[in-house]
Amino acid sequence: MAHEQHNYLNHQKGIWSWLTTLDHKRIGIMYFIAIMSFFFLGGVFALLVRAELFTPGKTLFSADVYNRMMTYHGAIMVFMVIVPGIPAIFGNFVLPIMIGAKDVAFPRLNLMSWYMLMIGAAITGSTLFLENVDTGWTFYTPYSSIKTGLGVIPMVLGVFIIGFSSILTGLNFIVTTHKLRAPGMTMNRIPLMVWALYSTAILQVLATPVLAITLLLLIAEKTLGVGIFDPQLGGDPVLFQHFFWFYSHPAVYIMILPAMGVISELVATYSRKIIFGYTAIAYSSLAIAGVSFLVWGHHMFVSGQSEFAGILFSFITMLVGVPTAIKLFNWIATMYKGSIRLDAPMLFAIGFMFLFTIGGLTGVYLASTGMDVHFHDTYFVVAHFHYVMVGGTLMALMGALIYWFPKVTGKIYSDLTGRISWVFIFSGFNVTFFPQFILGNMGMPRRYYDYLPTFTELNQMSTFGSWLIGTGFLVGLFGVIYALLKGKEAGNNPFGGKTLEWTIPSPPPHENFDKTPVLTGGPYEYR
Amino acid sequence: MSTANHTGGFHHAHHFDSAEHQYESSKQGIWLFLVTEILMFGGLFVGYSIYHSLYPQVFHAGSKQLSVVLGAVNTVVLLFSSFTMALGINYVQRGLKKKAIIALAVTIACAAIFMVVKFFEYTHKFHVGTVPGKYAYTEELSASGEKVTKVGALLAEANKLSVAEREHKLHLDETEYEHLTLLERTKNWPLFFGFYFVMSGIHGLHVLAGAFLIFWVLLKVIKNQVGPEYFTPVEGVGLFWHVVDLIWIYLFPLLYLVG
Ligand code: HEM
Ligand SMILES: [Cu+2]
Numbered sequence: 073m074a075h076e077q078h079n080y081l082n083h084q085k086g087i088w089s090w091l092t093t094l095d096h097k098r099i100g101i102m103y104f105i106a107i108m109s110f111f112f113l114g115g116v117f118a119l120l121v122r123a124e125l126f127t128p129g130k131t132l133f134s135a136d137v138y139n140r141m142m143t144y145h146g147a148i149m150v151f152m153v154i155v156p157g158i159p160a161i162f163g164n165f166v167l168p169i170m171i172g173a174k175d176v177a178f179p180r181l182n183l184m185s186w187y188m189l190m191i192g193a194a195i196t197g198s199t200l201f202l203e204n205v206d207t208g209w210t211f212y213t214p215y216s217s218i219k220t221g222l223g224v225i226p227m228v229l230g231v232f233i234i235g236f237s238s239i240l241t242g243l244n245f246i247v248t249t250h251k252l253r254a255p256g257m258t259m260n261r262i263p264l265m266v267w268a269l270y271s272t273a274i275l276q277v278l279a280t281p282v283l284a285i286t287l288l289l290l291i292a293e294k295t296l297g298v299g300i301f302d303p304q305l306g307g308d309p310v311l312f313q314h315f316f317w318f319y320s321h322p323a324v325y326i327m328i329l330p331a332m333g334v335i336s337e338l339v340a341t342y343s344r345k346i347i348f349g350y351t352a353i354a355y356s357s358l359a360i361a362g363v364s365f366l367v368w369g370h371h372m373f374v375s376g377q378s379e380f381a382g383i384l385f386s387f388i389t390m391l392v393g394v395p396t397a398i399k400l401f402n403w404i405a406t407m408y409k410g411s412i413r414l415d416a417p418m419l420f421a422i423g424f425m426f427l428f429t430i431g432g433l434t435g436v437y438l439a440s441t442g443m444d445v446h447f448h449d450t451y452f453v454v455a456h457f458h459y460v461m462v463g464g465t466l467m468a469l470m471g472a473l474i475y476w477f478p479k480v481t482g483k484i485y486s487d488l489t490g491r492i493s494w495v496f497i498f499s500g501f502n503v504t505f506f507p508q509f510i511l512g513n514m515g516m517p518r519r520y521y522d523y524l525p526t527f528t529e530l531n532q533m534s535t536f537g538s539w540l541i542g543t544g545f546l547v548g549l550f551g552v553i554y555a556l557l558k559g560k561e562a563g564n565n566p567f568g569g570k571t572l573e574w575t576i577p578s579p580p581p582h583e584n585f586d587k588t589p590v591l592t593g594g595p596y597e598y599r
Numbered sequence: 600m601s602t603a604n605h606t607g608g609f610h611h612a613h614h615f616d617s618a619e620h621q622y623e624s625s626k627q628g629i630w631l632f633l634v635t636e637i638l639m640f641g642g643l644f645v646g647y648s649i650y651h652s653l654y655p656q657v658f659h660a661g662s663k664q665l666s667v668v669l670g671a672v673n674t675v676v677l678l679f680s681s682f683t684m685a686l687g688i689n690y691v692q693r694g695l696k697k698k699a700i701i702a703l704a705v706t707i708a709c710a711a712i713f714m715v716v717k718f719f720e721y722t723h724k725f726h727v728g729t730v731p732g733k734y735a736y737t738e739e740l741s742a743s744g745e746k747v748t749k750v751g752a753l754l755a756e757a758n759k760l761s762v763a764e765r766e767h768k769l770h771l772d773e774t775e776y777e778h779l780t781l782l783e784r785t786k787n788w789p790l791f792f793g794f795y796f797v798m799s800g801i802h803g804l805h806v807l808a809g810a811f812l813i814f815w816v817l818l819k820v821i822k823n824q825v826g827p828e829y830f831t832p833v834e835g836v837g838l839f840w841h842v843v844d845l846i847w848i849y850l851f852p853l854l855y856l857v858g
Contacts, residue, residue, distance in 0.1 A: 173614060175613075179614075246631060247628045251620070278638060285640075289646075297734070297793075298731045298797055299790045300793050305732050305793070307790060
């Protein structure tokens with residue numbers, strides 16, 4: 073072609089144009105780069121933690137170093153990778169396009185959210201060099217408030233700022249979804265990914281402020297000794313847990329709802345069928361968001377809360393299973409008799425359903441008060457939340473990456489590379505975390521540096537699995553670089569998707585749409 | 600954004616249909632942000648009510664220590680500032696620039712008065728030793744081997760003096776002396792001041808932030824960047840200011856009047 077196609081990537085040039093960009097697509101890419109770097113760091117910590125647990129007793133590091141690595145692994149993965157992950161990267165990129173908008177409602181605020189994540193991450197990361205932070209990612213009092221070093225303060229401050237970033241992104245998405253839909257795009261025609269992001273945004277806006285105040289109180293406790301969590305002054309350390317989980321349980325759904333949105337898109341596209349039960353999937357997101365506020369007490373069954381509270385929290389927790397199962401059954405019904413193509417993104421989607429189901433079912437075990445007494449703070453819990461968060465969210469993230477890669481870059485991500493990556497991640501994941509269910513049941517406690525010799529084989533299996541996962545992600549990274557350098561031209565719609573982003577060029581033009589689209593039907597109208 | 604459309608002299612960003620559309624969206628964004636503010640304070644209120652129901656006598660004794668008069672003055676000041684803020688918005692909307700400037704300046708002045716009063720309240724608290732938890736205890740232990748609070752130390756000194764000397768040297772009048780003795784006899788009282796300083800402190804930071812924001816829109820008014828066609832920032836800051844007031848309206852009875 074004589075003259076180069078004009079798109080958002082070549083619209084402006086130079087690093088400065090990126091760092092000051094107000095374009096949601098570019099901001100999505102900046103999030104991708106940042107969050108993937110955090111993921112790499114968190115991953116290295118994970119591999120080191122696992123390596124230390126290869127043999128009982130000291131393998132590589134002292135107990136102190138181990139505690140710190142475990143803390144950074146958890147904190148980085150949760151606050152800097154899984155929570156912002158899908159919404160900040162893919163939400164930013166596709167949400168406005170999917171509803172036919174030119175941008176998010178507040179582009180400046182969007183850029184500011186990115187900077188806040190950077191600043192928060194820098195402050196949190198700086199504690200690596202300052203002082204011991206060995207509280208675990210939950211910062212439980214009184215250990216965090218009274219016993220351990222002052223490094224907890226900047227650590228927590230960084231997380232506070234990251235929380236701010238999360239609130240602002242959520243706020244932006246809510247207003248965007250309410251106000252910027254193209255003509256004809258009623259709420260019952262928005263793609264399911266948008267429904268998921270919208271429900272997530274509500275959670276971000278309603279739950280995160282409570283985390284904010286909790287962290288501020290922890291700082292006040294450490295600096296002034298205000299006594300709110302200090303039994304010596306009449307305070308109560310368990311109050312911290314109530315506050316913390318009032319945020320962090322909904323946060324679990326901040327992590328998983330966007331992933332479910334991705335899966336809905338993938339299942340529809342790769343089954344080439346109208347999605348089964350659109351409304352059910354859409355509103356179950358809202359239902360999950362709503363119920364998630366009422367269940368935090370299941371993290372505290374053994375904290376001495378009243379028996380009645382335990383029973384109530386147990387019951388409500390099991391209710392979350394209902395909307396979750398609704399989604400799962402609808403995906404399966406969509407796949408039923410569809411012309412399924414097992415491309416890499418679809419493999420990740422199926423991987424998600426498989427692993428998330430195991431994670432979810434073991435959650436039911438943990439929600440039964442009697443069983444939780446047995447499993448609490450054992451490796452069973454570690455296995456459970458990794459099946460949910462990693463098996464769920466990270467599988468979806470990989471699927472989303474390969475699925476939208478052509479739209480973002482104009483190049484096709486090699487499907488073969490994607491499949492190889494999937495084989496490693498999926499099998500490695502099960503090798504890593506399934507033995508942990510057994511270990512937990514046998515009584516190996518979580519967060520411990522040392523373990524009984526009887527647990528050695530299973531731990532070694534788990535460590536071996538972690539290397540497989542690591543390899544899988546390296547293959548995934550290789551795929552990105554390879555596709556950028558050598559990928560085939562993508563065209564507008566390489567996978568036959570039906571949502572709006574597939575109607576515009578890849579990469580999209582600066583303002584997404586030359587002419588505002590007008591909708592006359594719902595998404596996913598295959599047959 | 601690089602491209603912007605014109606309506607009546609004011610710009611709206613390219614991704615909105617009209618100035619009206621942009622206004623509606625901004626307003627929704629501001630309201631959502633205010634919800635997060637209220638939720639954040641909500642956490643504090645929950646904590647406060649839990650401990651208040653657990654230890655009513657601690658909160659009773661603690662609140663006696665606070666000056667209802669100063670608290671009330673600040674309440675009136677803030678209520679008045681809410682009024683002048685509302686006036687300011689109204690004047691901007693009607694294009695009455697001069698009046699708007701005066702109204703906004705008065706609002707900032709009220710914020711300043713509030714902070715000055717807070718400053719005197721805080722310094723007095725520090726003086727009599729009613730400080731949050733950790734600092735309530737002096738370094739030394741008493742003769743019996745117990746930790747002595749700063750209040751305890753102050754009272755011990757006061758007991759050595761006559762009533763007149765006490766007032767002169769330690770700035771302790773009779774009722775204050777009595778309140779302090781009451782406080783001293785109440786176990787866990789530093790907990791109340793933990794809440795007092797955290798709640799009023801975070802609120803104070805919001806007052807400061809609000810004052811800066813009002814100053815920012817004041818500059819916009821002066822530079823004619825806002826007016827009858829476009830007043831979103833003024834209205835947004837105004838809403839924020841009303842929420843700051845509203846929170847104080849709850850803090851005042853909770854902290855000062857619970858006795
Ligand atoms: C890549 C493979 C991974 C491996 C091998 C791995 C391994 C581990 C290990 C050994 C622990 C310490 C458990 C304990 O002692 O209690 C741990 C904790 C944890 N991991 Fe991972 N992890 C991986 C990925 C992830 C990811 C992607 C996330 C993101 C959510 C994550 C979140 C957490 C959390 C939240 C904890 C809890 C820390 C705590 O209890 O304080 N992990 N992980
Ligand atoms: Cu939970």
